[in-house]
Amino acid sequence: MKLKVMDVEFGYASTPILRGVNLELARSEVLSIVGPNGAGKSTLIRCINRILNPQKGCIQLDGSDIFQMTRMQIARQLGYIPQSDHQSFPATVFDVVLMGRRPHIGWRSGRRDKEKVLDVLQMLNIEQLAMRDVNEISGGQRQKVLIARALAQEPDVLLLDEPTSNLDIRHQLEVMDAIRTLVAEKNISAIMAIHDLNLGSRYSDRMIMLKKGVIAAAGSPFSVLTEDNIKQVYGVDAAVKEEDGLPYVVPKSPIKHNGGKQL
Numbered sequence: 470m471k472l473k474v475m476d477v478e479f480g481y482a483s484t485p486i487l488r489g490v491n492l493e494l495a496r497s498e499v500l501s502i503v504g505p506n507g508a509g510k511s512t513l514i515r516c517i518n519r520i521l522n523p524q525k526g527c528i529q530l531d532g533s534d535i536f537q538m539t540r541m542q543i544a545r546q547l548g549y550i551p552q553s554d555h556q557s558f559p560a561t562v563f564d565v566v567l568m569g570r571r572p573h574i575g576w577r578s579g580r581r582d583k584e585k586v587l588d589v590l591q592m593l594n595i596e597q598l599a600m601r602d603v604n605e606i607s608g609g610q611r612q613k614v615l616i617a618r619a620l621a622q623e624p625d626v627l628l629l630d631e632p633t634s635n636l637d638i639r640h641q642l643e644v645m646d647a648i649r650t651l652v653a654e655k656n657i658s659a660i661m662a663i664h665d666l667n668l669g670s671r672y673s674d675r676m677i678m679l680k681k682g683v684i685a686a687a688g689s690p691f692s693v694l695t696e697d698n699i700k701q702v703y704g705v706d707a708a709v710k711e712e713d714g715l716p717y718v719v720p721k722s723p724i725k726h727n728g729g730k731q732l
């Protein structure tokens with residue numbers, strides 16, 4: 470499955486947010502979207518998942534325009550994992566993940582669907598939570614449940630919006646390891662919006678850095694995470710070191726300008 474975003478522009482009401490966004494994603498690739506708060510990372514993810522409708526441009530899956538597809542067709546190919554998902558009514562982890570099968574089965578599930586759910590719970594190492602209420606588990610466990618629900622959809626592309634926000638470092642690494650492993654084992658691909666530049670560097674094949682809705686840099690973590698790009702896009706002085714053959718960003722201080730006023 471190849472995902473192509475071509476010249477996408479999007480604005481809420483009259484305020485332009487994304488401008489001239491182009492990207493391509495090949496099978497087995499993990500692409501991170503980084504950039505400051507408000508740069509448009511979530512907006513881009515939501516355009517790709519067709520939650521939002523760009524005013525210009527085109528998004529294709531294997532050459533087919535996603536705006537010509539039905540919701541069910543999209544759900545069979547794109548698995549969206551929101552930042553958080555507030556479940557207010559009681560539901561077991563098993564049932565929440567089973568909901569991910571809906572694009573394939575409608576409302577009636579069979580034995581195969583239940584086996585699929587158990588498979589993904591095992592893959593993410595949360596099968597022991599199957600009968601727990603999702604409202605009564607930790608943030609890290611909940612994040613894995615959301616990933617499990619998207620995987621039960623058997624999508625070709627995972628779209629993750631800040632998969633590690635609110636997680637401690639152990640859970641951050643567990644969730645990111647799970648995503649990388651799944652992409653390799655299932656031969657799918659993933660796009661994730663992520664704040665943490667170092668996690669992005671460690672777990673992505675390619676990165677794009679957004680600044681005010683425009684791609685300011687794109688390419689390998691080494692080509693995107695440069696001191697100059699971080700200065701231009703975030704307004705932060707940082708040293709970029711190398712660790713395990715990957716760039717590692719050490720932020721120093723916000724750049725002062727305009728008579729000492731911080732960005």
Ligand code: ADP
Pocket residue numbers: 481486504505506507508509510511512513662
């Ligand atoms: P990021 O994910 O990079 O932090 P977002 O995509 O959430 O950025 O937001 C990009 C811009 O769009 C921000 O200026 C934000 O205030 C604005 N925005 C986000 N959601 C809405 C909305 N529903 N209505 C109007 N403006 C919005």
